[in-house]
Amino acid sequence: MARKSVFLMILMTWVTGCTSSDPMGLRSSYRDRVVPPTNTRSISNPPIAGQPPQLAQAARAGQFGILPGAAVSQMAHTRPAAGNYPLLASAGGQFDGRAMPVMNGRPGMGYAGAPYQMASSASAAAIADxxxxxxxxxxxxRGxxxxxxxxxxxxxxxxxxxxxxxDWRSIDKKLAAAMADRRLNNVLVQYxxxxxxxxxxxxxxxxxxxxxxxVTKAxxxxxxxxxxxxxxxxxxDLANTVVNFMLPKGCVLADPNGGSSEDSTAGxxxxxxxxxxxDNTIYYAVGVYSERLSGGRTNGIPVFDASWKNVVATFYHQLQEVRTDPDVDDALESPNGKGFLGWTSDNGDEIADYPISEAVDLAVAFREIPLADGSGTAPIQLMYSNAVHGPEGPIEYPHGTQPPPANNTPDNPPPTNGPTVPANLPPQIQKMIREWDQMEDYVKQAILKLLS
Structure with a gap:
């Protein structure tokens, strides 16, 4: 009994962390849950390392290559919290106006050369409203x-x-948080x-x-x-690194196709x-300081109540497209993008394009989502999910890995009594054991199996 009590104490501590990680019930998908903005907490971690010495030496010597006046300086900034942060990338459709090669309905090929199919039982209810x-x-x-x-x-x-x-502190912090978010990444791992x-x-x-x-592309x-x-x-690590260029307030981004009318003041x-x-490849993303101007004019796509939030959502869009289709420029210069396209639709959309083009209201695609670690919210744009055939927000489990639903019926009720609570356990552990009935059935079955 003593050994089982120790096991139980450890397991209950772990289980409590698991079952409390979904306070808003977002187990299957994110559906129209707009979370009011919260105050951004200040960052107080140690500053990151200074700029590369080679750059400082070049600056002192006046060696600025192509553009003599430009130099990069390290910011008095803070290191993000430990963890993994995903990336995103390009914009297409209404976002950047660069149409990808259309595939004319030809079937895409999967990782092993077989036709790609998403095995999922997800329903239309999981799609953004x-x-x-x-x-x-x-x-x-596409290979x-x-x-x-x-x-x-x-x-x-x-x-x-x-x-x-x-602004820049909030952008750095919230973009890193969104890219690291477990539930957002659960949507992306299907690719x-x-x-x-x-x-x-x-x-x-x-x-x-x-x-x-x-700013022009050139x-x-x-x-x-x-x-x-x-x-x-x-x-x-240039092959896996994206350089994000954040344009300041008032700066206009020109049409990357070289047009004169389609710039950031036109969407x-x-x-x-x-x-x-x-022969090195440097991946980059660029985005404007999206804001509402006088006279009903706009620069960029101002959706949120603060411009820094628009910047975060823009670069979340861009980084996820880089992740799934990084060699967009090479694809545009090749017949049908052969050999360069990553994940695209037959119509040429990248992962972040269709959610914008099909949203009657941009608030459908742009959301402030609750972060899985409980640290607040982050402004993002929903990505396209093959599993639900539309834009999908944070999900608790990757598609295909969801636990089976509880099989509780009037003839098969859930357990009503947990194991006996040993008197020598700490009060908080006793409390967790008494709350046995509130745990999900599959968790209880796993614990009982381990203790048997």
Whole structure:
């Protein structure tokens, strides 16, 4: 009995942590639960390491390559909490206007060369409210790269004077939290054979000496190559790293296709791409400071009540597209994207595109979601899920791994009495044992099996 009591104490402690991790009942999907914004807590962890010495030396020597006035400085910033953080990437459709190659209904190929099929019993009820199931929009794997374990850095354009410190601190903190969120990642692992994914936030920098009012794709990529020549990216895992360029308040992002009318004042919020200096690939994402302007005008896609939240949602969109379809620029330059496309629909949508284009109200796709670790909320955009044929929010378990439903009927009621409570156990353990009936049936069965 003594040995069983020890086992029980350990197991009950573990079980209590499991059963309390879903306080809002989000076991199957996130459905129209808009959480009121909360005050962002201050960050008090130790600062991260300073800028690379090579960059500091180049700055002192005036060696700024292509763009003599630009340099990157490490921010007086804090390291994010320990954990894994996933990444995202490009924008398409209404977001960045760059149409992916249309596949004309050809079947996608799975990881082992077999046709891809999502085995799931998910129903239409799991889809975000306001969007009907659309199996024809399901993503198919086209054979290109994907990035399971991503890293990313945030570069704030316009130096420290262009950014309110509370904005960039909130962006860094909440983007990292969203990318690390277990329940959000449970939606994404279906595109990675239901195996774990991760991302790592590697730090923030100010980009000084460049204060643009309007940014074109060519100008941005010239900046990236300049920073590469300054050796900012030396020692980085470039194949799995995304460089996020946050544009400051008032800066307009031009149409990446070179058009003159479709820019961030007409609904563009960001996009992702890549440059290849010296046969290296540098993945990047760019996004605007989405806000409402006077006279009913907008810059970017302002959905939330604070612009920093719009920035977080924009880069969550971009990073998840990088994760599932990183080589978008190469795909656009190749016939039908052959050999470069990752996960796209037959219509050319990436993982974050359809939820925006089909949402009657953008509030359907953009949500402040409760974080699984209980640390508050984060502003994100829902991603497309093959399992439910539409946009899906945080889920407690990856599709295909949900526990069986409890088989409790009037003829087969759940247990009403737990095991005898040993008097020598701590009061909190006794309390947990007395709350046995409140646990889910599959948890109780697992505990009893271990104790038998």
């Amino acid at each position: 306001g969007v009907a199931p659309a199996p024809a929009q399901d993503l198919k794997y 290109g790269r994907t990035i399971r374990d991503l890293k990313y850095m945030n570069i704030y354009v316009g130096d420290s004077e262009a950014w309110d410190s509370s 990675f054979d239901n195996k774990p994914i991760s991302s790592q936030f590697v730090g923030s920098f100010f980009l000084t000496g460049w204060k643009p009012q309007r 100008e941005l990529e010239a900046q990236i190559e300049s920073l590469y020549r300054q050796k900012l990216f030396n020692g980085r 563009l919020a960001g996009y992702h791409g890549s440059v290849r200096p010296d």
